[in-house]
Amino acid sequence: MGICTDIMHDFVLQEIKRIYSSYDGWKITPRVNGNNYDTVVLLERMVKGHREIVKVLITFKERVTPDMLEELKKPEKANDGIISRYDFAVIVPGHADTSALLSNVRIYSMKSFAFEGKELIWIKKPVRKTQEAPSDPAAKQVA
Numbered sequence: 001m002g003i004c005t006d007i008m009h010d011f012v013l014q015e016i017k018r019i020y021s022s023y024d025g026w027k028i029t030p031r032v033n034g035n036n037y038d039t040v041v042l043l044e045r046m047v048k049g050h051r052e053i054v055k056v057l058i059t060f061k062e063r064v065t066p067d068m069l070e071e072l073k074k075p076e077k078a079n080d081g082i083i084s085r086y087d088f089a090v091i092v093p094g095h096a097d098t099s100a101l102l103s104n105v106r107i108y109s110m111k112s113f114a115f116e117g118k119e120l121i122w123i124k125k126p127v128r129k130t131q132e133a134p135s136d137p138a139a140k141q142v143a
Contacts, residue, residue, distance in 0.1 A: 008060065008112075008113065009030070009039055009058065011110075011112040011113070012058050012091060012110060012112065012113075013028070013030070013041070015091065015108075015110060015111055015112065016028065016041060016043075016056060016058075016091065019108060020043045020054065020056075024045065025045035025046065025047070026043045026044070026045045027043065027044050027045065028041060028042075028043055029041070029042040029043075029044070030042075037059075037060055038057060038058065038059045038060075038061075038068070039057075039058045040055055040056070040057055040058070040071055040072065041055070041056045041058060042054075042055055042076065043055075043056065046082075049082070049083075050082070050083050050084070050085055051078065051082045051083070051084040051085070052084075052085050052087070053075075053076055053084050053085065053086050053087070054086075054087045054088065054089060055071075055072040055076075055086075055087075055088045055089075056072075056088070056089045056090070056091055056108075057069065057071070057072055057088070057089070057090045057091070058091050059090065059091075059092055059096075060092075060093060060113065060120060061092075061096070062093075062096055062097060062115055062118065062120075063096070063097045063100070064090060064092055064096060064097065064098045064100065064101060065100050065101075066100055066101060066102070068090075069088065069090070069101070069105065072088035072090075073088065087106070088105070088106070089105070089106035089107070089108060090105060090106070090107050090108070091107075091108040091109075091110060092107065092108075092109060092110065093109070093110050093113040093114050093115055093120055094109050094110060094111075094113065094114030094115065094123070095114050095115040095116070096109075096115060111123065
């Protein structure tokens with residue numbers, strides 16, 4: 001993937017791939033954004049002779065403000081003359097404050113990270129329960 005080598009960004013890129021699947025023709029290009037840990041991901045695909053371009057801002061901040069979207073609103077340069085359609089979105093941790101954003105902004109919530117109070121936490125998948133390790137402590141005493 002190049003730029004995004006951090007494990008947190010790797011988890012989020014997997015989530016973006018579920019939303020914008022390569023099966024549907026999306027090509028993903030991560031880019032570094034100047035705002036600390038934030039990253040912009042460029043997604044492109046060709047549909048019926050048009051190029052669709054979506055810029056997605058990945059941010060791990062608790063509060064998302066409209067000025068953070070300025071980089072997303074800049075159109076990409078196309079050298080081949082094909083008409084491009086632009087869109088943008090934001091992917092944020094669960095429970096992040098996005099109330100300052102306009103209603104036309106696509107907001108996706110991360111499944112891997114969320115805010116618990118003011119703290120960013122990693123949401124792990126639940127552990128699979130087996131007979132050797134039952135989840136109920138009372139069951140251990142009976143056996």
